[in-house]
Amino acid sequence: MWSSWAFFLVAVGVASGRPSKPTDGSYDFGYEHDAYGAHPLTVFKSAAELEVPKLDVLQHSKLCESSLYTLLTPRGGATRKPQTTILDSNGDLIWTSEWNGQQLYNLMVQEYKGEKYLTFWAGNDAVGGHGAGTIIMLDKTYTLFKEVRAAYGLDADLHDFRITESGTALITVYEIVQRDLTEVGKNHIGPVWDCLIQEIDLETGVAVFQWRALDHWNLVDTYKEIGGDGEGDRAYDFFHMNSIDKDARGNYLTSSRYMHALTYIDGTTGEVIWILGGKRNMFRDLSNGTATNFAYQHDARWSGNDTITIFDNGVDDVHRDIADTRGLKLKIDEQNMTVEVVTEYFNPHKIHGISQGSFQSLSNGNVLLGYGNSAAFTEFASNGDVLCDTHFGPESRFGSAEVQSYRVYKYEWHGWPRTTPSSALRINSARSWNFFVSWNGATEVSKWILQGSNSSNATEEEWRELNRTKRTGFETAFEIRKSYPSFLRAVAVHSEGHMLGRSEPLDVQAIKDELQYTYGFNFTDDEVWIAQIALACGGVLGIGALLRMGIIAWNTRRKAYQRVSTEDS
Known part of the structure; x- marks a missing residue:
């Protein structure tokens, strides 16, 4: 009787909207419209404490880089706990972890003194759009190797941490300073977030280089309206640094979200060599303006001696529809001071990444974009063709910050945990x-x-x-x-x-006895789900009666089992 009842409820469940995955893997309508909730999860029987994003693969190609793992840091209003997560090319879990209840950002694999380490930022991310915390380095056994701090008593910001070939680390840092706000419409001195580059010796923790944005940029150069900032304890975030890169010449490239610009800095003197984009752009655009009109961008990196890659958000929270988010590869001619677009990378669904985001050039020539505030990542061929497109949250919620990951990257990793299976x-x-x-x-x-x-x-x-x-x-x-x-x-x-x-070792009979005593008879996970669907559909004609029949049968079996157990004892 139970089997036929279950079959009927399965049919009702499907009719009620619980979708099945399309056989072509192209689009799960239910997934993208909240059938699995705002944060679809994969859970496990052997590790019930673990839960990781369930992926929806909208597009797949064999040309995608399958030898590397995908690293992300899921968090947001619909997630129960921030986590660092590594998935394989099939979307199966490799490793996931919390870290002392802190917010987590920017999971990467980096090399230090010939060894690979997992690195990520942990701390408080509710500090004026950036963070106050430390950088965590885990070795291949997932044991803490170093906890890296900013110098001079400041906090490490969440936006970037890069280990250089010389064994130092680049850290973004924010600090509140007092500045005259007259040029941006205030008639007083008020608090401003200054943005710092610190290069830290990882052995000693000493800063070997420091650069401050306010020493080289004016408040009036920003595109960020001051509004109510600059008053009381509300510091004005005029610059908003979100990435640092150091090249073979020893110079620094940094991205400023609110300047819509990249700043190239002399690694010895700290002087600005050139500025690309924004109000102080120094380059002639050979691509009819499309090489210099990036805005609210993230993750600017050198890709060779004359090529720069950028995740061009194009939009932010206030200006959500002014442009389409794109990956951008630019060719720079520093002698003639020209710039031109090499390739643009657009998501097929025209995702608007209103905050965060990443651009990674993979070793096989592909490009991986992570869409930050929107729970998606896309892999492209070098020419911009879309190869693989993946969501780790429903598209209907994109832009809501309910499920997000600051960046998404791919790396090789070999882990040897000290725990037991x-x-x-x-x-x-x-x-x-x-x-x-x-x-x-x-x-x-x-x-x-x-x-x-x-x-x-x-x-x-x-x-x-x-x-x-x-x-x-x-x-x-x-x-x-x-x-x-x-x-x-x-x-x-x-x-x-x-x-x-x-x-x-597991005691098989003891576990069976415990489960059977608890549930009366053996519910499978699918049957528990069926019962839940039936309860949700209790108003449908006949469902309540069928559910009652099932509950009576369940209780009868349970009482019979308890009676037999008592007699046996």
Whole structure:
């Protein structure tokens, strides 16, 4: 009776709008219109504490870079907790973590003294549109290697942290200073956010270079209206630095969101060499204005000796529709002071990235754009053709800041966690008991071996192999047979055949008894969802009666089970 009831409720659930994924993978209408909520999630049986964005792949090509992992930092009003997250090319989880309840930004893989580290910013991001915190460096075991701070008692800002080849780090820093505000319409001295570049020696924490925007830019050069800023404790963010890059000549390139400009700075004297874009633009635009009309831009980097890449937002919170967001590759001629567009990169849905965003040039020639405030990232061929387009939140919510990631990047990474694999017993949709196993952060697992024993304290020799399978995504399942012994565990195996780690033993019968006692009889995850759909549709004719029948059957089975348990005891 339960099977037919469940089938009927599945049909009602589909009719009620729970969508299925299109077979061509092009567009999940339900996903993009909140059928899974504002923050669609993937959850796991073996690691119930983990939850990561569920992706909707709108467009896919084999030409996309599949050998690298995707790094992002999901956060926003619809997310329960900010996290650093690494996904593989299929969207399966590799690693995710919180950090002391802090906001998290800018997850990257960077090299220091020949070793790879995960780096990200952690702190308070509610400080006038930027942040006050520190930079975290984790080694390949996900252990804290360094916590990097800004110099002179200031806080590290969230916008950028780049390790140089010489073993120093570039950090953006914000500091409130008092300035005469007459030129921007105020008749008093008031607070202004000055923007600093600090280059920090990672060994000593000492600043080897510092540059201040207010020493070289005037308040009147900004496009940001002062409004009520500059009054009381409301500092005026006139410049808003969001990226720093250092070239082989030892000079710095920085992006200013509110100047609509890039500033190229002498690495010895700190003097401005040239300015590209904005009110003080020094370049002749050979592309009819499209090379210098970028606005509210982010993530400006050198890409070779004469090429600069930019994530050109084109819009902000106040001016949401004045332009289409684009990736922009520019060719600079510093001798003749000319600039021209090499390539523009537009999302096929014309996303307006009203804040944040990233542009990454990949080693295979592709370009990856992350859309910041909008939960999307797109990979392009070098000529601007769209290859892969992915959402990690519904498009209907873009611009709401409910799900976002400051940047999205791709990197190679090898993780060797010091934790042990996690495991759990659950019933699948075929009503069979399964053993589920996963290992957060472990990139080198090739196979899982299921082992069994009649004792949790068995010696290694007493654990015998029951089954083995290739690692499939983040979480791998083994079907449990009646002939299996009482205790089960999983062993993670490297591609070269050696053991990487093993899960703690599970007492199969004890877990079954606990689950059956709790639920009366064995609900699968899908059947729980069906019951929830039925409850939501209780006003539909007949659903309430059918649901009541199911509940009566459930309670009858539960009471019968409890009676048998009592008699057996």
